[in-house]
Amino acid sequence: MLGARAAALRPGYGFVLSRAVGPFGAFLALAFVMQLVVVPWAGPFYEKLLMDIGINCLLAVSLNLVNGFTGQFSIGHAGFMAVGGYVAGAVTYYGSFVLWGSPAVHGGFLGGGDLLFLAGCLVGGLFSAGAGYLVGLPSLRLRGDYLAIVTLGFGEILRVLLQQTNDVIFVPAQIEAATPWQMATALGGALGFSGIPFYTTVFWVFVMLGLLLIVAFRLKESSEGRAFLSIRENEIAAEAMGIDTTRYKVRAFVLAAFFAGIAGALFAHETGTTLNPRELGFQKSFDIVIMVVLGGMGSISGALVAAVLLTVLPEFLREFADWRLVIYALSLIIMMRFRPQGLFGIREIWELWRKPPGASPAGRGAS
Amino acid sequence: MTKLLQTLFDGLAVGSLYALIALGYTMVYGILQFINFAHSDVFMTGAWVAYVVAATAGWAALGGDAPPLYAGLFTLFASMLFCAILGFGIERLAYRPLRKAPRLNVLITAIGISLFLENIGQRPELFGTQPQKMPQLLPDTTLFTIADVNFRVVDLTVIAVALVLMAVLQWLVFHTRLGRAMRAVSHNFSVASLMGINVDAVISFTFVVGSAMAAAAGFLYVMKYPGALKQPADSTWILLGLKCFVAAVIGGIGNVRGAMLGGVLIGLMEMFGAAYLSPHMRDIYVFSLLIIVLLVRPAGLLGRATVEKV
Numbered sequence A: 001m002l003g004a005r006a007a008a009l010r011p012g013y014g015f016v017l018s019r020a021v022g023p024f025g026a027f028l029a030l031a032f033v034m035q036l037v038v039v040p041w042a043g044p045f046y047e048k049l050l051m052d053i054g055i056n057c058l059l060a061v062s063l064n065l066v067n068g069f070t071g072q073f074s075i076g077h078a079g080f081m082a083v084g085g086y087v088a089g090a091v092t093y094y095g096s097f098v099l100w101g102s103p104a105v106h107g108g109f110l111g112g113g114d115l116l117f118l119a120g121c122l123v124g125g126l127f128s129a130g131a132g133y134l135v136g137l138p139s140l141r142l143r144g145d146y147l148a149i150v151t152l153g154f155g156e157i158l159r160v161l162l163q164q165t166n167d168v169i170f171v172p173a174q175i176e177a178a179t180p181w182q183m184a185t186a187l188g189g190a191l192g193f194s195g196i197p198f199y200t201t202v203f204w205v206f207v208m209l210g211l212l213l214i215v216a217f218r219l220k221e222s223s224e225g226r227a228f229l230s231i232r233e234n235e236i237a238a239e240a241m242g243i244d245t246t247r248y249k250v251r252a253f254v255l256a257a258f259f260a261g262i263a264g265a266l267f268a269h270e271t272g273t274t275l276n277p278r279e280l281g282f283q284k285s286f287d288i289v290i291m292v293v294l295g296g297m298g299s300i301s302g303a304l305v306a307a308v309l310l311t312v313l314p315e316f317l318r319e320f321a322d323w324r325l326v327i328y329a330l331s332l333i334i335m336m337r338f339r340p341q342g343l344f345g346i347r348e349i350w351e352l353w354r355k356p357p358g359a360s361p362a363g364r365g366a367s
Numbered sequence B: 001m002t003k004l005l006q007t008l009f010d011g012l013a014v015g016s017l018y019a020l021i022a023l024g025y026t027m028v029y030g031i032l033q034f035i036n037f038a039h040s041d042v043f044m045t046g047a048w049v050a051y052v053v054a055a056t057a058g059w060a061a062l063g064g065d066a067p068p069l070y071a072g073l074f075t076l077f078a079s080m081l082f083c084a085i086l087g088f089g090i091e092r093l094a095y096r097p098l099r100k101a102p103r104l105n106v107l108i109t110a111i112g113i114s115l116f117l118e119n120i121g122q123r124p125e126l127f128g129t130q131p132q133k134m135p136q137l138l139p140d141t142t143l144f145t146i147a148d149v150n151f152r153v154v155d156l157t158v159i160a161v162a163l164v165l166m167a168v169l170q171w172l173v174f175h176t177r178l179g180r181a182m183r184a185v186s187h188n189f190s191v192a193s194l195m196g197i198n199v200d201a202v203i204s205f206t207f208v209v210g211s212a213m214a215a216a217a218g219f220l221y222v223m224k225y226p227g228a229l230k231q232p233a234d235s236t237w238i239l240l241g242l243k244c245f246v247a248a249v250i251g252g253i254g255n256v257r258g259a260m261l262g263g264v265l266i267g268l269m270e271m272f273g274a275a276y277l278s279p280h281m282r283d284i285y286v287f288s289l290l291i292i293v294l295l296v297r298p299a300g301l302l303g304r305a306t307v308e309k310v
Helices: A002-009 A013-042 A044-069 A076-101 A112-140 A145-162 A172-177 A181-184 A203-219 A223-233 A233-240 A244-269 A282-295 A302-336 B002-032 B041-055 B071-099 B104-120 B151-173 B178-188 B187-196 B199-222 B235-252 B256-276 B280-298
Strands: B141-146 B149-152
Touching: A013 A203, A044 A076, A044 A203, A044 A223, A044 A282, A044 A302, A044 B104, A076 A112, A076 A145, A076 A172, A076 A181, A076 A203, A076 A233, A076 A244, A076 A282, A076 B187, A112 A203, A112 B280, A145 A282, A145 B235, A145 B280, A203 A223, A203 A244, A203 A302, A203 B178, A203 B256, A223 A233, A223 A244, A223 B280, A244 B104, A282 A302, A282 B104, A282 B235, A302 B071, A302 B104, B002 B041, B002 B149, B002 B151, B002 B178, B002 B199, B002 B235, B002 B256, B041 B071, B041 B104, B041 B199, B071 B104, B071 B149, B071 B199, B141 B151, B149 B151, B149 B235, B151 B199, B151 B256, B178 B187, B187 B199, B235 B280
Parallel strands: none
Antiparallel strands: B141 B149
16 A cells, blocks of 8 residues: 555656756766867867866865865875876876886877876876875774874875886887886876876866756765764754764765865876976865865855856956956955854755755855 | 983974964964964964075075074064064954854864965965975074984074064963953854953954964974974975964864874874884874874863853
8 A cells, every 4th residue: 555655656667767867968068068069169278178177076076075074174186186197197107017018198088098098197197086094094083184194194194105106118118118107107297297198178177067067966865965064053952863873974074075086187288287296285175175165065056156256266367467466365254253154054056046945055164 | 312312402493383373373263263274374484584585695605504593583574573463463354254154164164264365475475386495594403412312503592482472472362361251252252252351452462362373383393493484385384384273273172272282293104104103104093193193182181171052
């Protein structure tokens, strides 16, 4: 009886399929349009800007899973980016040597090179997720600021370790003779990992971003995601409701780290960037935190808007080169003074005109 | 044996420097419960003001190889005074309006201030974008040698000044009315205010003292490493600040004696690691020690664990 009623309420397969595949198809189409129409029309400067925007969106939205959804305070996100970037870079750079004898871009769209690049992204993301697991574990014992310091420490340790790696091997004969371990430790040291083939295109950036957005939005509406949100709202109450807070916190870290790793992989293969340990230090982490807070903690669309704004703004402030960062810093301070909940608070952009939810809209930090 | 003792001495010199900066972090955290990321930039400003004062006064060029003693003292006090005012201004203008805001907002504001100080410092009218060399204010000689360990004048000065300042702070916090008020505020904000303590004044005072300590540390830092006066936005400053913050956490954040202990511990750790393991990995020792301490004793060495209430 009850089973029959439940079956009647269950949505049909067609509906489920359209809900599951529809958004992804839409993002795929958007990515194609971006690559085939917008990029040729806009020129290389805007192509690079679009890729930067996409990568920063990936970073901001993924950090939002930890800082915004779960209410944990992580300031080591650039560290995960570095893990993904270096692993993926090593995979494509040395992989290209092994497969085709040179690190140049190989094959066209979805050709051998692209497949290797995608594999690199995946491996980089997985390694980064592993790092996220390790960093998330101390959250068993640490709360709030202390966890933040551990994430910061992780990022710094990683940066120093990367600075100690050997120079990149670029002589084919030496690479043939090198052991996997030698390759894995030849990541360019303090000078940065140069010579990584430029596989990143606007298309791939937006495909990855689409993937993350679907994950993030679906998470927000699912019971899994609501567990994240409950930890943000009140950890003790969440625990009393039977939520295994540690496990969910670690999960948030792993998921965020995975996508940060992918962002790092895209960054590593982008034209005109060098993968440099210094660039991926705490300052980069701060930049990402600022995006999340500016957008509003827990607001996915807010993180997107903030990431776009904060990527575009410095480009257009270039005219005031000397004053650029001063203005940036001042606007940050003023923003925190007069709109402390960020642009959108915890709401999404299309919910702005709705009445605020029962909870206060102010961003919640580590508590 | 000589190497061991020399490293011990160097570690103590660096460690007392770290302790001075760590004190600023720990006092602010103790009272307002947030990481004052702008503290490293106050330290940077202290170092640069010391440079500007010493360079404009031109004592080093007087001809004699040892500038007068008052030169160093004057520079120290000038830089401490400047940063005390700076710290007061930062608290008054940026942090006080956010007293009731979520802590994350205060933290972002601190990052904003830090960025602001760095980049305004890079203006050509202020410090400029070039690293400078600090003029010498102390004779660069070895005062005495015991068991082949060189006690350089600079290192001894660093330790002496740091010790004096820490003793003053110790007296201030634990033996004066103002110190009692500070401790009361750090214990419980609202109850302290009910007891008739002017909380705002106490917080202002905390910032003034912390910033003056940071300025003194900045001065001592450029005395010890005259070639390390990097441009204001260089990441060495923030990294140094982070290390000192780590020192404060290791000692137990909010605990004045803990910060001193943590600073010395970090200094020793770094120097011993650099001398006996690899000199390139010094940051790693510091941050690994942090993670270990946090995992074993989350409240720090001298900190007391607090039970979270519903």
